[in-house]
Amino acid sequence: MKRPLSYKLSILAFLLPGLLLFIGVLIAPIIMSGYYSFFNWGGPGKVAEFIGFRNYSELFTSGSIKFMRALGNSLLLALFSVGIQLPLALLLALKLGQKIRGERAFLSIYFMPVLISTVVIGQLWLKIYNPDYGVLNMGLRSLGLDSWAQIWLGDKKTALWACFVPILWQYVGYHMLLMYAGVKGVPPELREAAMIDGCTESQVNRYIVIPYIKPILRVSVIFAVTGSLKSFDLIYVLTNGGPNHATEVPSTLMISMLFLRNRYGMGSTIAVMLILLCFAFALLINLAFKEDK
Amino acid sequence: MKKLLAVLLTALFVLSMVSAVAEQTTLTMWCIATESDANRPAYEAAIAEYEAAHPDVKIEWEAFENQSYKTKIKAAMADPDSLPDIFFTWAGAFLGDFVDMGNVYCLDDIYPNFADSLPEVMTQNASYGGKKYGVPLTMNIVTLFANMDLLAEAGWDHVPETYEDLTACCDALVAAGITPFGCAGKETWCVTEYLEPIMEKTIGYEALNEVFAGRATWNDEGIAASVSTFQDMINGGYFDPNGMALGNDEVKANFIAGKYAFYQNGSWNCGEVNDAEGNFQVALFPVMDAEKATYGQVIGGPSDTLAVSASSANAELAANAAMELGKSICHYGYLAGSGLPAWTPDYDTSEVKPLVAAVADIVANADGMVLFGDTAMSADAANTYLDYVGQVYGGDVDGAAFIEGLAADLQ
Numbered sequence: 001m002k003r004p005l006s007y008k009l010s011i012l013a014f015l016l017p018g019l020l021l022f023i024g025v026l027i028a029p030i031i032m033s034g035y036y037s038f039f040n041w042g043g044p045g046k047v048a049e050f051i052g053f054r055n056y057s058e059l060f061t062s063g064s065i066k067f068m069r070a071l072g073n074s075l076l077l078a079l080f081s082v083g084i085q086l087p088l089a090l091l092l093a094l095k096l097g098q099k100i101r102g103e104r105a106f107l108s109i110y111f112m113p114v115l116i117s118t119v120v121i122g123q124l125w126l127k128i129y130n131p132d133y134g135v136l137n138m139g140l141r142s143l144g145l146d147s148w149a150q151i152w153l154g155d156k157k158t159a160l161w162a163c164f165v166p167i168l169w170q171y172v173g174y175h176m177l178l179m180y181a182g183v184k185g186v187p188p189e190l191r192e193a194a195m196i197d198g199c200t201e202s203q204v205n206r207y208i209v210i211p212y213i214k215p216i217l218r219v220s221v222i223f224a225v226t227g228s229l230k231s232f233d234l235i236y237v238l239t240n241g242g243p244n245h246a247t248e249v250p251s252t253l254m255i256s257m258l259f260l261r262n263r264y265g266m267g268s269t270i271a272v273m274l275i276l277l278c279f280a281f282a283l284l285i286n287l288a289f290k291e292d293k
Numbered sequence: 294m295k296k297l298l299a300v301l302l303t304a305l306f307v308l309s310m311v312s313a314v315a316e317q318t319t320l321t322m323w324c325i326a327t328e329s330d331a332n333r334p335a336y337e338a339a340i341a342e343y344e345a346a347h348p349d350v351k352i353e354w355e356a357f358e359n360q361s362y363k364t365k366i367k368a369a370m371a372d373p374d375s376l377p378d379i380f381f382t383w384a385g386a387f388l389g390d391f392v393d394m395g396n397v398y399c400l401d402d403i404y405p406n407f408a409d410s411l412p413e414v415m416t417q418n419a420s421y422g423g424k425k426y427g428v429p430l431t432m433n434i435v436t437l438f439a440n441m442d443l444l445a446e447a448g449w450d451h452v453p454e455t456y457e458d459l460t461a462c463c464d465a466l467v468a469a470g471i472t473p474f475g476c477a478g479k480e481t482w483c484v485t486e487y488l489e490p491i492m493e494k495t496i497g498y499e500a501l502n503e504v505f506a507g508r509a510t511w512n513d514e515g516i517a518a519s520v521s522t523f524q525d526m527i528n529g530g531y532f533d534p535n536g537m538a539l540g541n542d543e544v545k546a547n548f549i550a551g552k553y554a555f556y557q558n559g560s561w562n563c564g565e566v567n568d569a570e571g572n573f574q575v576a577l578f579p580v581m582d583a584e585k586a587t588y589g590q591v592i593g594g595p596s597d598t599l600a601v602s603a604s605s606a607n608a609e610l611a612a613n614a615a616m617e618l619g620k621s622i623c624h625y626g627y628l629a630g631s632g633l634p635a636w637t638p639d640y641d642t643s644e645v646k647p648l649v650a651a652v653a654d655i656v657a658n659a660d661g662m663v664l665f666g667d668t669a670m671s672a673d674a675a676n677t678y679l680d681y682v683g684q685v686y687g688g689d690v691d692g693a694a695f696i697e698g699l700a701a702d703l704q
Contacts, residue, residue: 045394131539132547153538242478243538261676
C-alpha cells in the first residue's frame with residue numbers, strides 16, 4: 001500500500017497554502033520593487049516612465065540623495081554591532097551560563113530593552129540627550145565637565161554616535177539570549193572533563209564553549225549585520241536622519257523618497273539595494289564561518 | 294403579567310437603542326491638532342458642535358504630530374482605502390499631488406451651499422483645474438513674536454523695524470545674557486519660517502512667488518544674500534545653538550517660558566502666546582532691500598485645509614461635514630487665537646485676542662503675500678528645498694551653494 005504523502009499531488013496540496021503565502025508576502029513584493037526600480041514613478045495615479053538603470057546610477061552619483069553616506073552609516077553601525085555589541089553579549093552569556101546567583105533575574109534585566117517598544121526607548125533617550133535638561137549633560141555639568149556637554153543629537157559630529165548607543169544597548173540582550181541558550185546547551189560532561197584536566201573557567205570558555213556555540217555566533221553576526229543595514233525605527237525617532245543627513249541610513253532615505261518626495265521608483269531602487277546587500281552580507285558571513293571549520 | 298410587560302418594555306428599549314446606534318454613521322478624520330497644537334481646542338469644540346447638530350453622525354478623529362503626519366498622509370495616498378473620510382492637508386502643491394492621484398473628492402457640488410460665508414478667493418489655493426478640492430480652515434502668516442519684558446531688559450521698548458535696529462537689539466540681548474532667537478532644527482519647516490521672510494524682504498514678494506512657482510531661477514544673488522544674512526545671525530550668536538536638536542514644541546515652550554526674546558513662526562501660535570504670562574507683541578521681519586520689498590509683505594495665506602477622500606463610502610456626507618467643521622474650526626480657532634478667519638465671521642468678534650487682532654491688522658494692511666514655500670512646491674521639489682534649508686541652518690552650504698544647488702536640482 002502506498003503512503004498518501006508519497007503522492008506528489010498530496011505534497012503539493014499541503015505545501016500550496018504556505019507556498020502561496022510565501023510568494024505573496026515575500027517574493028512578489030521583491031519582484032514588484034525590482035520592477036518599479038526601473039521607472040520614474042510619482043506614485044499611484046501618476047504615469048510611470050521607463051528609465052532603465054537610471055535610478056541605480058543616480059543613487060550612487062546624486063549629491064542630493066546621499067545614498068553612499070547612508071550606506072556608510074549603516075556599515076559603521078554593523079561594524080560596531082559586531083565589534084562591541086556581540087562581544088558584550090557573549091561576555092554576559094558566558095557569565096550567566098556559569099550558574100551565578102540571580103541568573104534568571106539578570107537574564108530578565110538584560111533582555112528587558114528588547115521587550116520595550118522602540119518608540120518608548122527613543123523617547124527615553126531623547127530625554128537623556130536633551131541639551132537643556134537631559135541627564136547626560138546635567139551629569140557632566142554637575143561633575144564640572146561643562147565643556148563636555150554637547151547638543152548630542154543636533155550636532156553632526158555627535159549625532160551618529162548618539163544614535164548608535166541606544167541601538168547597541170537595546171539589542172545586547174537579544175544576542176545575549178541567543179548565546180545564553182547555546183551556552184546552556186553545552187554538555188556538562190565536556191565542561192567537567194576540561195575542569196578535571198585542569199582548565200580554568202576562561203580556558204573552558206575559550207576552548208570548549210565558544211567553539212561549541214559557533215553556529216549561534218554565526219546567526220548572531222548575520223542578525224547584527226543585516227539588522228544594522230535595515231536599521232530604521234530608533235534613528236527615525238531620535239533624528240529622522242538629521243541633522244543634515246548625518247544619521248541617514250538607507251531605510252530612512254527610502255521612506256523619505258517614497259512618502260515625502262513621492263519618488264516611488266527611487267524608493268523601490270533603495271529597497272532592492274537593501275535586499276541585495278542583506279543577501280550578500282549573509283552569504284559572506286556564512287562563507288567566513290565555513291572557512292573556519 | 295407585570296413581569297411580562299416589564300420584559301417586553303425592556304426589550305423594546307434595548308431594540309430602540311440598538312437601532313439608534315445602528316443608524317448612526319461614523320466618519321473618520323485625521324488632523325494635526327495634537328494635545329500641544331494651538332488648534333486643538335477649536336477642533337474639539339467644532340466636532341462637539343457638529344455631533345450635537347447631527348446626532349446620526351459620529352466623528353472618529355485622530356491627531357498626529359505635524360512632521361510625521363506629512364509622511365503618514367502621503368503613505369496612505371498609496372492605498373486610498375486606508376484613507377479616512379476627512380483629512381487635514383495643506384493647500385497648494387501638497388494637496389495638488391493628492392488631487393492628481395485621484396484621491397480627493399471634488400467639492401464643487403456642495404460649495405454653493407456655503408458660498409455666502411466662504412469667499413471664493415479663500416478657496417483658490419485648494420482649487421485645481423477650476424475645481425474646488427479643499428475646505429480652508431484659517432489663514433496664517435509668518436509672525437515675529439517678541440517678548441517685550443526681555444527686550445526691556447536689553448533696553449528696548451519696541452520691536453525693531455529695521456534690520457540695523459534688529460541686529461543692535463540682538464547684540465544688546467546677547468550682552469544681557471538673553472538668547473535672541475530659538476529655531477527648531479529638527480523640523481525643517483521651522484527654519485523656513487526664518488529664511489523665507491528674509492528672502493521676501495530681500496528680493497520682494499513678486500520675485501519670490503515666481504521662484505517658488507518655478508517660473509524664475511533660484512540662481513538669484515538676492516536669495517544668496519538672504520542666506521548670508523540668516524547665517525550671519527546664526528554665527529553672530531543670535532540663535533540658541535541647542536535649537537538644532539529641538540522640535541517646534543520645545544522651542545515654543547522655551548520662548549513662552551522666557552528663554553528667547555523672539556520666536557518667528559506661524560500666526561496660529563497667537564492664542565497660546567497671548568495667554569502666556571508676560572508681555573508679548575507681534576511684528577514682521579524688517580526690510581532688507583527697500584528698493585524691492587516693503588515691511589508689509591508677508592509669507593502665508595490660507596493653507597490649512599480639510600479635504601475629503603474620494604474613496605470614502607460616505608463622500609457626500611463627509612463633504613458636508615468637512616464644510617461645517619471647517620467653518621466651526623475657523624470660528625473657534627479665530628476666537629482662540631490659532632489663526633485668522635478664512636470664512637467670513639457671522640459671530641461676535643469683539644472678544645478676539647489682542648495679538649490675533651494685531652496680526653489681523655497686519656494682514657489687512659499687507660502689501661503682498663507669498664504662500665509657504667514647502668506648500669507652494671510639489672512634494673519632490675519641496676523636500677529638495679527643505680533639504681537645502683536644513684543645510685543652511687547647519688552651516689553646510691553658504692548662499693552661493695544654496696542658489697546653485699537649488700537651481701541645478703529644481704530647474
